[in-house]
Amino acid sequence: MGDKKADLVLNNCSLISVYTREIIPKIEISIIGDRIAYVGPDASHTIGSKTAVIDVKGKYVSPGFADPHIHIDQFVLPSEIAKKSLLCGVTSLFSDPIDIVSVTGYKGFQEFLKLGENLPIRIFQVVPGGLPVDRKFSNSKTLSLLQEKDAIKHPNVIGLGEVFSWTKVTLRDSKTMKSLSTMLDNGCIINGHTAGASGKKLNAYVSSGILSCHEPTNFDQVLERLRLGMWIMIRE
Structure with missing residues (x-):
């Protein structure tokens, strides 16, 4: 919900969804500690003053x-x-x-x-x-x-x-x-x-x-x- 701000946000991801077999463009991912807190089109509500934001420029992101x-x-x-x-x-x-x-x-x-x-x-x-x-x-x-x-x-x-x-x-x-x-x-x-x-x-x-x-x-x-x-x- 954004009450706790993310440590890291990845912007402009091409997400490989292994569940729906899609490649979803322009996805933003928020990470807090070792947990993924948000995956969707707009992670701005999770960004705080200490959040690192990285633009991955359309690169593919997938589960490990x-x-x-x-x-x-x-x-x-x-x-x-x-x-x-x-x-x-x-x-x-x-x-x-x-x-x-x-x-x-x-x-x-x-x-x-x-x-x-x-x-x-x-x-x-x-x-x-x-x-x-x-x-x-x-x-x-x-x-x-x-x-x-x-x-x-x-x-x-x-x-x-x-x-x-x-x-x-x-x-x-x-x-x-x-x-x-x-x-x-x-x-x-x-x-x-x-x-x-x-x-x-x-x-x-x-x-x-x-x-x-x-x-x-x-x-x-x-x-x-x-x-x-x-x-x-x-x-x-």
Whole structure:
């Protein structure tokens, strides 16, 4: 209503409305703190003596992009990818630190979580799911059930990372099923990895509460997963 004046007003925006699929010209946007207070044709009522006003000269303005699945720890520090991501309009990253955890366990997960804080973008983490792929042939580290429960108390930890060994689900591996239950009981998301799964096996996997997949490589695979209610991610 303009009772509290904006910190920043953007004038002459070409707004990309992702809800109505329009590009709306000559829009003004008022921002107070970390909240958008007004979007419309005239933000003059929100401008005060200390309000910064920027004319963007018709440039496009859109909501920030979110990268829903990335393994930051495989190639760069969070602070470095934050710089590059912002230049592409990405304001949120959802990180799955499989490699850090497989080597350093929960301590490494906690340290990597700290590296993602106080950056100009938001970095959310998931607890790596399905480590190790096979306990008989791998000594990679993982999180215990108690550590998983502790990890999801952090506001930036939102769930379980890709459960890439889907046979652990179809064969009802004890640790995997308890991890899934922990996440579901706490309202967390669970990411999937269904390469090679179809039919009854895919149905069993999805019925466990896993929400997404980035593995389908053709139209039929995408369609089968969509019909089962999965979110499909497209790889770059």
